[in-house]
Amino acid sequence: MLALVGLLFFSQFCLAFRSPIGDQDPISNEPLPDFTFSKVWQILGPFQIGTREAAWGADPLEFRGGFHGLEYDPNATFKSSLVFNGTTSWSTSLVDISHEGKQRVFADLSVSYPDVEWQWLRETYGWAALQWQGWARGEIWTRPDEDGILLFNVEGAIEYWIDDVHYFGGDFYGYRKAPVTLRLSPGAHRVDVRLVRDIRSMGGGGTPSINVRLELKRSIAPLGGALVPTEPGINTGVLMPDIVGGDFGKFASEYASVNVRNDADRAIYIHGATGTHDKCEFELVAGKPLRLVPGQTRPVAFRIACVPPYDQSIEMGLKWHFAEDGLNMERTMYMNVRPRLLNNIYEPHKVTFLHPGGMVSYAILRPPSPDATCGEETNRFLPVLIALHGAGLEADSEVKHAFDDLPDLCAWVLFPTGVTPWSADDWHVWGMADVEAAVASIPRWMEQVGWTGPGVEIGRWLISGHSNGGQGVWYALTHRPDKVMAAAAVSGYSSIQNYVPYTFWHTSDPGREALIQATLLNYRHELLLENAQHIPVIQQHGSDDDNVPVYHSRLLAERIHQAGAASTFFEMPGKPHYWDGVMTTKPLGDFFKEQLAAERASQTGPPMSLQEFSLVVASPGETGSKNGVQVLELITPGQLGRMHFVQDPLTRTCMFQSSNVRDFRLGGIIFDDCQMMTVDGQNMSVSIQTGQSTTFRRTSVRWQVVDEATSSEHWDRQLGGLDAILRSKGAFKIVRHSQKAEHVALQISRNLCTYFGADTDIVDDYDEALQAKGNVISVAIGGDLPESMGYHPFNVFADAISVPAGGDNYIVWEEGANARGLTAVFLRQIPNGRLELVVWGVDAKALETGARLVPMLTGSGQPDFIVADRAMLSKGLEGVYGLGFFTSDWEISSNSFLVW
Structure with missing residues (x-):
């Protein structure tokens, strides 16, 4: 009987799956693709999983050989801590299939378990309990005469199998940058997709469902990529600077890039770029050919220069070659790109630059307005107001208009992208490097466009941010304190550990868990707030925020005072997570103007006097200096290090007290006034002059001055967890x-x-x-x-x-x-x-x-x-x-x- 039930289901499954392929859509009369997805999918779940735990596996089905080794059995049962009676079983779900002619097909799968007592779990354990995992199984079907290359992408998932090939990574945030190239034989091919629900990317309201979009697309050329222009300035897969000054203006910067993919079965080398030579010239940034192995996607960086006036689109080509039958075959791939033309140089516009990782990134720049009253001096250097966007947002969107209500600020307003809409790593190692590269690109922009207005002080930041960008403000404040003159954190969360706790990770030895938390110390801003001493901070948060609870700002307002620093906190009654004008409310506007006015006054005033302060360091590789003090190496990594400084005003003795610090560096004008110096009670015979730095190392019993070049074998870019590779x-x-x-x-x-x-x-x-x-x-x-x-x-x-x-x-x-x-x-x-x-x-x-x-x-x-x-x-x-x-x-x- 069970075998008969299984046979009947399989028959229904096949009938539902094998919809007409290659015929016309009965509704639109458009031709259907030669490939599609099955209509019925088999689902198994839900199972417990913790915040960002999937990288470690933590899949309970692996106890039974893994989902890929299981066959559908409606009578099989599986233990799960989330469901009634602790037992779950297989189910099925229909997917929504849509297509774009014969070239592309989509399958949208939504999975939820409304019978699970989610509300009770949330009331007991918080948001962490709304995260769950499971698996889904369906098929890809190709026509008997289909033998082309298909591009496969899964949005909202990080792990899947196609037949017996395993892929980890997927496209969790829906970037659609680097699809997998498939060479499938005609017929049916099994697809297993791991479903992982994540509060930070999928939200915490209502029934916690998982929505996954699968996409199949035909590859049409050996060298491919998303190269089709959409509207000016928004070329999918192409990154171009804006043109400022209208048809006869100038590119805001010289760098551009395009994502290209090798769909061939052999390596491809890109060795040049070409344009319409009477109009535009392109030059690869790389000094030698770029190699793409089969299936690889790379961002190709190049320089661009054009002679105005500008056409609506610009033609460029990438020259590439490959070896075939012992011969070197050369080709050129042409594309049209459409840069955006802006008449007014004072509008927010896209500026490109090289990220330290070697690829092209961009930021949105708004130069100081000619109507801003910033002093009479012609050589005035203004600070940078950095605005960090929230998760899932592009800087080149409505984000760039966040300060339109404050048009005449005496600052360079900069909207970094952090490379991706999620800022890659929440404005930390990779994202903060992007911020610093964007700031450093402003002087080059001034040369590029012939700027004659105020200069820029790239080492002075008034940093602001909303949501994940607000969290980024706390990171910058605690990790770049010498660059931050003031900070405005808006609707930001205190730390990733507080936002969605790690409660539901699979149980493990506390010694192992301690190492995970030690690795995440740089995200634990609550422990690093002493670094904000003497830096003005404002916090703003809506009282009805259901995305980042206002508790986060209340907590940090309390902790920052306990750390000897200070903030002004405005809780906006009845306001949600975001509203129009959230970055330019009266409290924020007054704060920005006040801090910029104070900055102008300080430029003509006496140098900063020495003050008592502390520097707390989780990872020296990520933490800059505070008042000229920088920790280079910890004794025990994974534990906080601390330097506390105080000067005796009578003897002008500068005294340092350290904890868990092996090497540190001193430099800066504030130490010119030190007549004597002690470190942990030890007198140090050293004089630090302006423009010089001195490095100290702790030996077994004493501190000594050392040559910085040999002060440590393992420091700077090498420090941190595995993300130090970034x-x-x-x-x-x-x-x-x-x-x-x-x-x-x-x-x-x-x-x-x-x-x-x-x-x-x-x-x-x-x-x-x-x-x-x-x-x-x-x-x-x-x-x-x-x-x-x-x-x-x-x-x-x-x-x-x-x-x-x-x-x-x-x-x-x-x-x-x-x-x-x-x-x-x-x-x-x-x-x-x-x-x-x-x-x-x-x-x-x-x-x-x-x-x-x-x-x-x-x-x-x-x-x-x-x-x-x-x-x-x-x-x-x-x-x-x-x-x-x-x-x-x-x-x-x-x-x-x-x-x-």
């Missing part, structure tokens, strides 16, 4: 150390492009990668991994990893003995202060497990190293053998967690 000064080099590693190397490249807008070069030559400017990601299997360039505690063998455990003792994790599917992800040093991120697995399947931990979504909490096996896929963090940090000497820190 401090690359140039495109990432991804080294596939064997052909079996190709799939994972391409997956990492695709994820970096999708979530960070980053450029990557996939190579086979390790020496080539070591000679490049950017950081390196090594993808290795078994014995393929080369030895470290310097000392490193990890010894990697073909089927084992060992680390020192004191004296002559070693901890050894060996495949088959105490591990199954052994994998590791860890940082190594390479020349010139760069980093190598090693992704290693005992075999190709184990390598895929480790690759999940390459930084992608913020809040996952990856420290300097992780050693695990496939138990991690089911147990999550509890399935990890070792994780922790490296010290300044590249030893394993004492607070790391290692399973003997």
